[in-house]
Each structure stands twice: as structure tokens, then as C-alpha cells.
Amino acid sequence: MKRLTPVLSFSLLFLLLFGCQTANREEPDPLFSEPFVPDVDVESARRGARLYATYCGFCHGYQGEGNLSDQANSLNNPTFLSTASDEFIEKSIHYGRPNTSMSAWSEEQNGPLNPGEIRDITALIRSWQTTKSVAVKDPPPGRASRGQALYAKKCASCHGKNGEGRSALSLNNPRFLDSASDGFLAYAIRKGRPKTKMPAFENKFSSNQISDLVALLRSWATPVQDAPVARFTPPLENPVLNPDGPPAHFDLFEDRFVSSDQVFEALIAGDALILIDARSTGDYLLGHIQGSLSIPFYRIDEASKTLPKDRWIITYCACPHAISGQAADKLIQAGFKKVAVLDEGFPYWKQQGYPTLSGPDRGHR
Numbered sequence: 001m002k003r004l005t006p007v008l009s010f011s012l013l014f015l016l017l018f019g020c021q022t023a024n025r026e027e028p029d030p031l032f033s034e035p036f037v038p039d040v041d042v043e044s045a046r047r048g049a050r051l052y053a054t055y056c057g058f059c060h061g062y063q064g065e066g067n068l069s070d071q072a073n074s075l076n077n078p079t080f081l082s083t084a085s086d087e088f089i090e091k092s093i094h095y096g097r098p099n100t101s102m103s104a105w106s107e108e109q110n111g112p113l114n115p116g117e118i119r120d121i122t123a124l125i126r127s128w129q130t131t132k133s134v135a136v137k138d139p140p141p142g143r144a145s146r147g148q149a150l151y152a153k154k155c156a157s158c159h160g161k162n163g164e165g166r167s168a169l170s171l172n173n174p175r176f177l178d179s180a181s182d183g184f185l186a187y188a189i190r191k192g193r194p195k196t197k198m199p200a201f202e203n204k205f206s207s208n209q210i211s212d213l214v215a216l217l218r219s220w221a222t223p224v225q226d227a228p229v230a231r232f233t234p235p236l237e238n239p240v241l242n243p244d245g246p247p248a249h250f251d252l253f254e255d256r257f258v259s260s261d262q263v264f265e266a267l268i269a270g271d272a273l274i275l276i277d278a279r280s281t282g283d284y285l286l287g288h289i290q291g292s293l294s295i296p297f298y299r300i301d302e303a304s305k306t307l308p309k310d311r312w313i314i315t316y317c318a319c320p321h322a323i324s325g326q327a328a329d330k331l332i333q334a335g336f337k338k339v340a341v342l343d344e345g346f347p348y349w350k351q352q353g354y355p356t357l358s359g360p361d362r363g364h365r
């Protein structure tokens, strides 16, 4: 046989390399169909950027890179953005993830944002998308009972034994499961979230195993209520708890924090102090420290004009520090000196069985 000319052998090599890749690409993927590139309304995204900086960046990162606080996930992640619809993102902002530090941000749920503002933030998040969108398809049905063992071994260390969240976000939240399709879940498990701790499992698990995991996550879903909640404007009169009691005294650590135990003891002793729930009012209504005022961190400047400067003020949130820290900083900037942040946050307070209340409080009727 004649020797191949260099040009021909190069062409063959080319075919071998790129021909194979093309063949791979054309193989139908069972989980998604044709990609598309979405349009972004640039003006809307620009308005969204200002809102995002105020309300979101300190947890999710100012470019959506995630993890600035707690388990706040990335929002600029390619595998997230290529599969999360605008509706998914808008709903996440609107209803939040109840009982996590992700508040319901819509006015309709007693948060600060109107529907146009939620669309603007969604446009901003969409503008971070760098890869084509994929329309995910639901995987074939799996069995939750089979997914259990795999989950315990491969997922629980980050997402919690029952998906309640641990070092990573929760997977059992009713609002999350209400908006995430089986296809969205399967895709996240297969492809992971590049450059985060979430691994891609597509080369480790069979498609049956992925179906079983999706079935397990789905089995945690509980029904959600989409009705708007009653509008509640928290009153600010009589902010001091135990106004006739002795003044509270706190030794702060790191010049900033006070423990839940110390605050509880001060309450039991009948000491005078002010407790501020710095989360959105919607979170406050779901459950708060009994006797606290609802002053969301984004309203604190205005509210601080009516607060006394000679009493101890303790701010808290669920994060445990991201939101309460913002509120405390604003008070300190406004000239308040007796300000502390509750160290462990509301979830710990509740776990200890210290007094909590849901709905309005203290003459708030």
C-alpha cells in the first residue's frame, strides 16, 4: 500500500478527532432537547443590579458567585442558569425558602419587592448566563426506597440526613420542590455545579440510580399555599421590652456578639432591652423571638429615628449574622453605642425552647 501524503493523513486525523466529537454531540441526550439563547432586557437588568446589591449580594455574592454567607448558593452557575427558568427564579424570590435564611422578598408575602422589581432582579441574574439554555426532560421514574442508601452515602454529608441542608443548601424545602422539576433535579445531580462543592455524578451513577435519587428528593415534597398573606405593617411604638426593669448589661465578645443564653437570662431577669428581628416581616410572622420588633434591615435607617439610644439593642436573623450584622452596622453608623448581634441566630434560639411567637406580637394587632 502506498504511503499516505501528509495532507491526506492530516485530513484523516482531523476526521478522526472532530468526526467522533460530532457523532457524540449528535447522540440524543435523554434529558434535554434543543438549546436556546434567551434575550435579556438590559435596562431591566441594570435596575435589578441596584436592588440585588441591597437585598441579595451580601449572601449570594455580588456577582452571584455564592457562599458569601451561610449556605447561600451561587446564582451565576452555568448549570443552574442553563436549567432554571425565569419562572423558577422569580418564584424563588417571591416565596423564598421558608424556614431558611432565604426570605420571601415579595410585597405580597410582606417583603420589600414589587413584581416589577422581582422581574428586574431576575433579568440581572439571567444576564450572568454564559452557556446555552437546555430544556430538561424528566428522567424515567425511580424508587425512593432505593435512593435512600445512595443518598445517605453520597449526599447527606453536605445536604443533611433528610435534605434539611447542612454545609450546602436544603433539598427538602417545600418551595424548592414545588418549583424544581424532576428534570431540573436530575440535571443538577448529573452535571453538578461547576466550581462549587457540588460534584457532577454523571460518571459515577447509572441513570437508574439518578432516577432513584430524584424519586427520593421528590418524596420529601409537601403541598404549598400560593395565596397572598395579609399585609402587616409592624408598629414601632413602645420598642423597649420590660421598660421599668433594670437596664440590661452585656459583655460582648469580639466587640459585637452576645449569646442567646445571655439574652434569655436578661429576659428572665426582667431587664430592659430592645430586640430587633432584622429579617423581612414575612419571616417575622412565621416565627420570631417573643417580644421582638419587626424592623427589616432595609428599613432600619428610617426606624432608628424613633429608637432610644440609652438601651441595649440586640439584632437577630436566621443567617445567623448576615442580616442582623447589616442592621447593627446601620445603627452604629447612626450613633447607637449599645448595639449587639445575637450570635447563634433565631434557629438556635428556637431549638433551645426559648420563647417564640408566630404572627403579630406585643400589642401588634
Ligand code: HEC
Binding pocket: 052, 055, 056, 057, 058, 059, 060, 069, 070, 071, 072, 073, 075, 080, 088, 089, 092, 093, 097, 100, 101, 102, 103, 105, 121, 165, 168, 169, 170, 171, 173, 176, 319, 322, 323
Ligand atoms: C441572608 C442570606 C440571603 C439573602 C439576603 C438572600 N438569599 Fe437567596 N438564598 C439564601 C439561602 C441560604 C438559599 C438556600 C436556601 C435553602 O437551603 O433551601 C437561597 C436560595 C435562593 C434561590 C434558589 C436557588 C436554587 O438553586 O434553588 C434563589 C433564586 C435566590 N436565593 C435568590 C435570591 C435573591 C434574588 C435575593 C435578593 C432579593 C436573595 N436570594 C437574598 C440566602 C439568602
Ligand code: HEC
Binding pocket: 066, 067, 072, 073, 074, 075, 077, 080, 151, 154, 155, 156, 157, 158, 159, 167, 168, 169, 171, 176, 185, 188, 189, 193, 196, 197, 198, 199, 201, 213
Ligand atoms: C461536598 C458537598 C456536596 C455533596 C457530597 C453533594 N452536594 Fe449537592 N450541592 C452542594 C452545593 C454546595 C450545592 C450548591 C452549589 C452552588 O452554590 O451553586 C449543591 C447543589 C445541589 C442541587 C441543586 C439545588 C438547587 O437548588 O439548585 C441538587 C439537586 C443537589 N445538590 C443534589 C445532590 C445530591 C442528590 C447529592 C448526592 C448524590 C449531592 N447533591 C451531593 C454540595 C454537595
